[in-house]
Every structure is written in C-alpha cells, then in structure tokens.
Amino acid sequence: MTDSRSKKAKMTTSLSQLKEMTVVVADTGDFEAMQHFQPTDATTNPSLILAAASQKKYAHLIDKAVQYGKKVGTTAFYSTLNEQIEAALDITCILFGKEILSIIPGRVSTEVDARLSFNKDASIDKAVKLVNLYEEMGIKKDRILIKLASTWEGIQAAKELEEKYGIHCNLTLLFSFAQAIACAEAGVTLISPFVGRILDWYVANTDKKSFESKEDPGVLSVTKIYNYYKKFGYKTVVMGASFRNTGEIKELAGCDLLTISPKLLEELEKSNETVSQTLNEETAKKSDLQKISLDEAEFRWLLNEDQMATEKLSEGIRKFAEDIRKLEKLLRDKIEA
Template identity: 65%
Template structure:
C-alpha cells in the first residue's frame, strides 16, 4: 500500500506536489500564464505591470485606464497619476477573475519613505477596487519593507482592516519588525540575496540547501512559527527550481512562469523542508525591534542595505517608464486598442 502511494506521488509533477504543502503564487502580470499553471494567488510589481502594458493583448486595459484618467478633473499631471493607479487596479481585477485567492498591488516605490502618503495611496487603491466590486479581503497592498513602509502597513492593518504584503525583505530585522507590526504577509527575496553573495564573495555556486537566500527565508519561517507570529512567509525572487524545492512547506512561494513550467515538467519527488512542528524545536532567541534597532541592524547588514536600496530604485525606474508610456498615449487622439 505504501509503495502504491509512493508511485502515485512520483507520477505527479513537482509543481503538483508543491501545491499540496505550499500555496503557489504566480509572479506575473500575464493572465495566460495564470490560466495555464492555476496558482492560488498572484502578485504584481511595477516591472511586471510595465511589461504587461507593452503587450498587444493587454492594450485594452491600458486604453481603459487612460480614458479613466482623462475623465478626471485637474491638470494633465494629475490625470496621468489617476490613469497609473487605475491601470494597476484593472490588471488586478482581471487577475482576480482567474485566481481563487488574492492579488498583491504595489504602492509607488517613490513613497517608500513616506508613511502618510503610503497609507493614502493604499486606501485610494482599495477604493478603486471596491468601485469595481472587489472586496478588500481579496487584495494585498504591497509596500517596500522600509521602516516607514512597515509603519504604513501597521496603520492599514490595525486601523483600516487592509491586508498588506511587505516586499523587498532581505534581513531578519525587517522580518521581525513586520511580524511585530502585525502585517499579513512578507515577501523575502531569495534570488536577489544569492545574486549579492555571488557578486561579493568568492563563492560563485551554492547548493540549494546552502543557498544564502534559502537560509534567510528558512530562518524567518522558523522564527515566525517558533514564536506564534501570524504573519505569513512568501518566498520570492527565485533563480532556479532548486531554491524553490529547498523551501517546500513555506507558507507561500511566488514563482515566475518560466520556473512554474520547469516545475510542471519535473517529476522528481519533493521533500518537505519547512514545517511548524520542526520550527517549534529550533533553538532560537526571541528579539524585539524598535526604530533605532531596526535602522542599526539594517545598517550593519551590507547585503540587505544594498539590495533594499537597489530594489526601491529599480521599481521606481519602471514606475517612471510606465508613467511615460501612459503620458505618451495621453497625447494621442485615440488609444490604439
């Protein structure tokens, strides 16, 4: 009987095996990929929205957003901002027609150091979703895990009942601060941590279980489960399927279409490495994070400092590119849908 169960499991793809122990999230703005791989949730960011907005098959979404912006009062600059917010929401609405779970929509990276404006933008996006008939329970507001972003998430969660996904997590200090703020979910970046170590150390290759990004997510997961934090951990930014498999059992994993395809074509057996039971047995010291300690620990971690700053800059660059794309279309008499 046990042999039969093993044979049945081995016939399943690695992706299907993962889905039984981890919630799979599509890291894409491409609807067709979501239909193919059937993730529970989906997450977007400015880079993914920019990429999708340049595809012919999604021009109808961009056109609708531009028309919405043009119908708003105020100067052209404000109308472009309105179109920008609306295009992100419209992509989210389309995604929610495909997936059963939640979609993450990201706050403008240029607000990463402004708590008040981040809260205002988040509530505006939630309002736009609600105008489309989407309940806020299906939305995760995505913010960079700066101190200001974490404080914005705390306000949104506790005062407005808005669920948040804190992104660009590269350090244990960020993760602890997020848990203490009561955020719904965090996205620690695996591949970008690996990139830094490959670029800045003498080691150029890592086995999956020794991958520094995998080790970072594992330590965060174990800490959360050991001390009963409700914040969920969603491993993100993978460079290969070995990293993904090494985090099997994590609460969620957000995966690009290319790696989802690899997992679907892989039939090797998946070993569960992360579990709450195992985390409870870890010898871990509980810590607490206030603002001075947060800033000091982040300052003392050159990898986290570099990658957090770089991530914010890159998202901001793609946000400006999307703004320019929309601004150029504003100048046309008609939008070529």
C-alpha cells in the same frame, strides 16, 4: 506505505506535489500564464505590470486607463496633466488586478508607488485609494494585498493599514532578519523575502560563485524567518519570492506560500521529481532561535550593519521607481496624443 507515496509522487508533477504542501502564487502579470498554471494567488509589481502593459494583447487595458485619466481631466476643476497621469497609473494597476482576480480563486497583491517608500502617511493614503478603487469595481478588500517596501516607514504604514483600516498588507523587498522581525511585530499579513536577489548579491560580492540549494543564502534566510515566525506564534505568513532556480523552491517546500515565475512553474510542471516537505511548524518550534524585539533605532542599525540587505533594498526601490516612470511615460504619451 512509504513506497506507495514515493510511487504516487513520481506519477505526479513536481508542481502538483508542491501545491499539496504550499500555496503556490503566480509571480507575473500575464493572464494566460495564470490560466495555465492555476495558482491560488497572484502577485504583481511595477516591473511586471510594465512588461505586460508593453504587450499588444493588453493594449485594451492601457486604453481604458488612458480614458480614465482623460476623464479626470474633464471633471476636475483644476486637473493637471500630472494628476491625469497619476489617475491613469492607479487605475492601470487596478484593471490588471481585476483581470487577475477573475482567473484566480485567492488574492492579488497590488503595489504602492515605490517612490513613497520613505513616506508613511503618503503610503497609507495611496493604499486606501487603491483599495477604494477596487471596491468601486466590486472587488472586496479581503481579496487584495497591498504591497509596500520593507522600509521602517513602509512597515509602520502597514501596521496602521492593518489595524485602522482592515487592509491586508504584503511587505516586499525584504532581505534581512531585522526586516522580518519588524514586520511580524507590526502584525502585517504577509512578507515576501527575496530568495534569488539575496543569492545574486553573494555571487557578485563573494568568492563563492555557486551554491548548493541547501546552502543557498536566500534559502537559509527564508528558512530562519519561517522558523522564527512559527516558533513564536506570529500571525504573519511567509511567501518566498524571487527565485533563480527550482532547487531553491524545493528547499522551501512547506513554506506558507511561494510566488513563482511562469518559467519556473513550467519547469516544475514538466518534472516528476519527488518534492519533500522541508519546512514545517513542528521542526520550527524546536529551533534554538531567541526572541528579539526591535524599536526604530535598533531596526535601522541592524539593517545598516547588513550590507547585502541595505544594498538590495535600495536597489529594488530604485528599479521599481524606474519602471513606474517608464509606465508613466507610456501613459503620458497616450494622454497627450
């Protein structure tokens, strides 16, 4: 029986094998890549949207967003240029999301402006607005995941969005166990721990410059979070993200979801190496992890004590904010023209 399974695995691609045990999500804003790799879900962020928006093949979506912004300028009594740009930015995310949902069978993640990462109420308002825009286009909210940074404010915004509005949330820029615990206790739908960026930090800040996949600090972090969630029966699911190589992906086979770039999806598709399930609920429930409960002060202290997580969270928010400003400039130039 084992020999039969082994022969079958060798006949199928590593990507096909992975899809048997994990929901594969495309980490891209490129529609053609999604059509080719046929993921269940897709996730975007400001950097991916900016990269896509800069390509000629998506110019028609940017033109639609610009017209939408200009329309706000003609219908609103005291509309400012900044309000038109904000409207165009919001609808850009929605237009890309709608196109993605016409390709995939599952859900798309759409991100709240990273500049609101420390403002709970503003994050809630923006999330509700984005979901309403989707619904105006005929997209039901059960196909949307609202992405928020895993700050204390972002996590509490997600808690209220889930409980009060029935809006499902994806907590991103997650680098620490403390962030993961707070998200689970808040009852968020999904978290996206960043495997590759954790590895990047350790390579840059320690004497060790290479890691075997089994010892990869990002892989170890996600494994611990997955085991903790399954052992204590949290409803929040884990979506490993930000991979640097296929070795990291294979070491997390069995994770609830994995969001993977087109480059690494292609590598997995071209490979026939056997992919074995490394994460499962049965093993997780046997782990010796102890249950922890965090209030705001404890969360902030543990995050502060984790230099890697503190630095990568701050850096991630700054980078997303920078790309949002670049996207705004692109829209501003077209609106003013």
